[in-house]
Amino acid sequence: MTLLPLPSFESKVCSLTQLDARIAALPRPLVFTNGVFDILHRGHATYLAQAREFGASLVIGVNSDTSVKLLGKGNDRPINTEADRQALLAALASVDLTVLFTEQTPVNLIARIRPDIYIKGGDYEIDTLEETRLVKTWGGKAFAIPFLYERSTTTLLGKIRAQ
Numbered sequence: 001m002t003l004l005p006l007p008s009f010e011s012k013v014c015s016l017t018q019l020d021a022r023i024a025a026l027p028r029p030l031v032f033t034n035g036v037f038d039i040l041h042r043g044h045a046t047y048l049a050q051a052r053e054f055g056a057s058l059v060i061g062v063n064s065d066t067s068v069k070l071l072g073k074g075n076d077r078p079i080n081t082e083a084d085r086q087a088l089l090a091a092l093a094s095v096d097l098t099v100l101f102t103e104q105t106p107v108n109l110i111a112r113i114r115p116d117i118y119i120k121g122g123d124y125e126i127d128t129l130e131e132t133r134l135v136k137t138w139g140g141k142a143f144a145i146p147f148l149y150e151r152s153t154t155t156l157l158g159k160i161r162a163q
């Protein structure tokens with residue numbers, strides 16, 4: 001049997017060592033968002049496609065598995081590993097690069113990338129976030145995108161567990 005090469009989307013998964021060079025090669029304005037994205041759903045896909053429209057490239061900071069544990073989503077979370085969550089996001093046409101962060105918030109990663117636009121979903125009060133304050137220090141902007149589809153990983157897991 002012929003072994004096929006890895007699909008090209010895998011190249012969008014970026015390590016911290018490669019990060020600065022990969023960011024420098026992306027077109028600006030650069031949009032950044034972050035999250036756990038544990039079980040990818042339609043709300044995520046729509047939100048990320050809309051986020052991409054704010055600029056010329058979209059980078060996602062993905063919470064590492066240890067970082068998810070700090071967020072209080074439950075001892076059994078994440079369901080999907082950091083490698084799988086990154087790869088699924090990278091498979092989306094809207095996404096240009098994914099990179100892990102290991103802390104409770106992505107502020108150190110954002111300080112390194114210096115995005116032009118910071119985006120979160122409408123479940124966040126964007127003006128209260130440290131991320132928003134930070135991007136504004138170099139003239140960046142921050143926006144929250146309202147939900148078009150009421151979906152969540154937690155609801156999906158509840159449905160599965162009720163079977």
Ligand SMILES: Nc1ncnc2c1ncn2[C@@H]1O[C@H](COP(=O)(O)OP(=O)(O)OP(=O)(O)O)[C@@H](O)[C@H]1O
Pocket residue numbers: 033034035036037038042043044047073119120121122123124146147148149150151152153154155
């Ligand atoms: N239904 C949705 N529509 C649009 N954006 C969403 C939706 N759900 C989550 N987001 C956004 O996607 C990003 C990742 O969210 P997150 O991983 O918390 O998803 P979730 O499905 O709500 O998960 P959980 O139930 O574990 O909190 C966040 O920026 C969040 O604002």
Ligand SMILES: O=P(O)(O)O[C@@H]1O[C@H]([C@H](O)CO)[C@@H](O)[C@H](O)[C@@H]1O
Pocket residue numbers: 034035036037063071103104105106129130131
């Ligand atoms: O997937 P979530 O739970 O929406 O992502 C979290 O977002 C937090 C947000 O940026 C406010 O700080 C972040 O701190 C946390 O690490 C998750 O990425």
